[in-house]
Amino acid sequence: MARIVMKFGGTSMAGIERIRHVAGLVKREAERGNQVAVVVSAMAGETDRLIQFCREAASxxxxxxxxxVVASGEQVTSGLLAITLQGMGTNARSYMGWQLPIRASGHAAALIEGIDAAVLEGVFAQGGIAVIPGFQGVTADGDVATLGRGGSDTSAVALAAAMKADRCDIYTDVDGVYTTDPRIVPRARKLSTVTYEEMLELASVGAKVLQTRSVGLAMRTNMPLQVLSSFEDRPGTMIVGDEALEDNDMERNVITGIAYDKNEARVTLTGIPDRPGVVAAVFGPLAEANINVDMIVQNIPRPGEASDLTFTVPTASLAHAAAELEQIRGEIGFTEILTDTNVVKVSAVGVGMRSNAGIAATMFRTLADRGINIVAITTSEIKVSVLIPEEYTELAVRVLHTAYGLDAEDAA
Amino acid sequence: MARIVMKFGGTSMAGIERIRHVAGLVKREAERGNQVAVVVSAMAGETDRLIQFCREAASxxxxxxxxxVVASGEQVTSGLLAITLQGMGTNARSYMGWQLPIRASGHAAALIEGIDAAVLEGVFAQGGIAVIPGFQGVTADGDVATLGRGGSDTSAVALAAAMKADRCDIYTDVDGVYTTDPRIVPRARKLSTVTYEEMLELASVGAKVLQTRSVGLAMRTNMPLQVLSSFEDRPGTMIVGDEALEDNDMERNVITGIAYDKNEARVTLTGIPDRPGVVAAVFGPLAEANINVDMIVQNIPRPGEASDLTFTVPTASLAHAAAELEQIRGEIGFTEILTDTNVVKVSAVGVGMRSNAGIAATMFRTLADRGINIVAITTSEIKVSVLIPEEYTELAVRVLHTAYGLDAEDAA
Structure with a gap:
């Protein structure tokens, strides 16, 4: 017997037919003798509809x-799934965030502060199934709070931690985490396991399977996650801690996956004077304006000469960043602001990198062999990222996937 | 300064543009120095959509x-109205049924047990506007409860009573209560006042402006109601107790209005044996089957001879009633079950009837003059109803409206 949280996203809950299919999966898990709590998203499109109402109501x-307003979407799907499960002969009930309660602080992007699992223990003791709306909680003042977009993943992980679940299964419309985007590399392989840290790097560079926040929470609470498809009946990808990699995982690749992110824009300030504190003077105002600077490259100038400073910001923040920089042009004394949105960040991610030299060198050589110019580089303990012209995205991902030995032996 | 509950139905809340219009009405009432609580329905069509989901999920x-599931519709409109009111510079906040709380017992057709007005007193003390979802409450177990279709009117009246409001204004898509259906009688007049009892009779015989239950609650708590249009800026109809009829109301008509109801079906059992207890043997099983019998006519037979028994049931219950009757045919010993759905109940309603003889006589003579055959008759203290063939509906309503002096001097 295991204790399991099953989480279903909006695509899996879109309409009664799909909810009935979800109920079948839940019932099967319960019939295996497992204690099951289910966390559900709103029907696909519903949250957007409700947010649009709010925007129209007042700017x-x-x-x-x-x-x-927006918490109502998950309220509806929770009740409907409970009804459907009851119709299949199971002992299911819904519990709203304020009923459990799921204690949260803040509004619109609230943080979960704690979940009282006492009610759930009672449900499990009676062989029941609890259905819980994702994305919502209740504040200390007794107000409804929502966790921000994608918050249902976080709800599921927090609930799993509170009820000391053995596993948190995240059902979605993809069947797992792949070595890279299968649309670009047909020989991409589904990973059987990936570590929390790898998942965080893969997510933050573009593989949007799970909300980053939920992976961070799973890592902190050491909760095993499984990403799997609600539409296909086969195992997904387990996301676990380093220490949980099994023996045969010793054979796993040094590099786990290749990710890419087109939502970065390059900014270059030319003619930056060689003066102490000038870099802080550039990035301070951007940080204050909540603009997230990622890669940074500064030419090392000859003493007394001006240099260039290149960095990336999210494409959505580019206009804002340029406006902020224009305001400090006089103070800094740079010559020009050059921007380029036709860039892509390509990353190789893997915990095996820690004990293996030459990962970055392989990347640079592989790209150089294809004549791909590298604009900027960043590395972390388990990731090497390069910024390259966007037109090379597919080529770069494909050649790196091969170079790091990730290609499946037979295309699926 | 007055304390007012304003209630808006689904048509008034259907979309942001209409919610903005409602917010304008609420703001104006607050700016007059009144303390205002607002009760809202779900957007038109939303509750039906949610009920349909439940039906599809399990029979x-x-x-x-x-x-x-269904309480979510009002949750959405409450939040949206609060946002819209805030956007207009007012100090508005929503309070769900479980937050106020509105205590209720039962599910799907729950009864309101009480409303705690302490929170509202605090809101009013700070010059705030409370927005409250209609149709919902919370049970002693902390579960969401809904009041049944049209329950928002009852929510509004119960809230008005709890907060000792001076008035409960029910905004809807008609501008008041009319002497009869203006689609049939163009010279129908809007009534400035009508008593609770008259409204109950008018509602139960087909003038579906207010939920009957809400009028009964207003009568018991002596809460003045006003029915008015949210789309037209003019006074509606006040619904008050007999004692609140003003002096000039002494001049009001003996008859307040003419109503009709096509949702009745006639049942005739022929050849009923003349035996004690036979009528009870017919109506007992129908009552147990929750079939509402309205008009009853029994021919007085000569001693020892069989007679006919005629009564009406709601058309929706006719098949059910016939099946129940078929089961007891042997026990009772009647000959035939004859049914007719092509009948209409037409009623003249008015508190002035109490002190005026000849009301029924006027009705019978007026109908007889047009050759309209009366199938059955019932009377109460303030109502005379006749069952006639449905094809005479418009003619009967029109001639009775004229006969009782209800026609407007000039068509509106």
Missing amino acids: LYDPREYDV | LYDPREYDV
Whole structure:
């Protein structure tokens, strides 16, 4: 017997037919003798519809009232799944965030502070199934709070931790985490396991399977996650801690996956004077404006000469960043602001990198062999990322996938 | 300064543009110095959509979970109205049924047990506007409960009583209560006042402006109601107790209005034996089957001879009633079950009837003059109803409207 949280996203809950299919999966898990709590998203499109209502109602809407409106989508799917499960002869009940309760602080992007699992223990003791709306909680003032977009993944992991679950299964419309985007590399392989840290790097560079926040929470609480498809009946990808990699995982690749992210834009400031504190003077105002700077490259100038400073910001923040920089042009004394949105960040990710030299060298050589120019580089303990012209995205991902030995022996 | 509950139905809340219009009405009432609580319905069509989901999810759905699902419609409109009111510079906030709380018992057709007005007193003390979802409450177990279709009117009246409001204004898509259906009688007049009892009779015989239950609650708590249009800026109809009829109301008509109801079907059992207890043997099983019998006519037979028994049931219950009767045919010993759905009940209603003789006589003579055959008659203290062939509906309503002096002097 295991204790399991099953989480179903909006695509899996879109309409009664799909909810019935989800109920079948839940019932099967319960019939295996497992204790099951289910976390559900709103029907696909519903949250967007509700947010649109709020935006139309007032340009600056009260986050407290916004939460009242948007939390309703998961309320509906929770009740409908409970009804469907009951119709299949199981002992299921829904528990809203304020009923459990799921304690949260803040509004619109609230943080989960704690979950009281006492109610759930009672449900399990009676052989019941609990259905819980994702994305929502209740504040200390007794107000409805929502966790921000994608928050249902976080709800599921927090619930799993609170009820000391053996596993948190995230059912979605993909069947797992792949070595890279299968649309680009047909020989991409589904990974059987990936570590939390790898998943965080893969997610933050573009593989949007799970909300980053939920992976961080799973890592902190050491909760095993499984990403799997609600539409196909086969195992997904397990996301676990380094220490949980099994013996045969010793044979796993040094590199786990290749990710890419087109949502970065390059900014270059030319003619930056060689003066102490000038870099801080550039990045301070950007940080204050909540603009997330990622890769940074500064030419080392000859003493007394001007240099260039290159960095990346999210494409959505580029106009904002340029405006902020224009305001400090006089103070800094740079010559020009050059921007380029036709860039892509390509990353090789893998915990095996820690004990293996030459990972970055392989990347640079592989790209150089194809004549791909590298604009900027960043590395972390388990990741090497390069910024390259966007037109090379597919070529770069494909050749790196091969170079790191990730290609499946037979295309699926 | 007055304390007012304003209630808006689904048509008034259907979409952001209409919610904005409602917010304007609420703001104006607050700016007059009044303390205002607003009760809202779900957007028109939303509750039907949610009920349809429940029906598709399982043929026998759990009322507890049904309530979780359908209560969401009012949750959405409450939040959206609060956002819109805030956007107009007012100090508005929403309070769900479980937050106020609105205590209720039962599910799907729950009864309001009480409303705690302490939170509202605090809101009013700070010059705030409370927005409250209609149709919902919370049970002693902390579960969401809904009041049944049209329950938002009852929510509004119960809230008005709890907060000792001066008035409960029910905004709807008609501008008041009319002497009869203006589609049949263009010279129908809007009534400035009508008593609770008259409204109950008018509602129960077909003038579906207010939920009957809400009028009964207003009568018991002596809460003045006003029915008015949210789309037209003019006074509606006040619904008050007899004692609140003003002096000039002494001049009001003996008859307040003419109503009709096509949702009745006639049942005649022929050849009923003249035996004690036979009528009870017919109506007992129907009552147990929750079939509402309205008009009853029994021919007085000569001693020892068989007679006919005629009565009406709601058309929707006719098949059910016939099946029940078929089961007891042997026991009772009647000859035939004859049914007729092509009948209409036409009623003249008015508190002035109490002190005026000849009301029924006027009705019978007026109908007889047009050759309209009366199938059955019932009377109460303030109502005379006749069952006639449905094809005479418009003619009967029109001639009775004229006969009782209800026609407007000039058509509106």
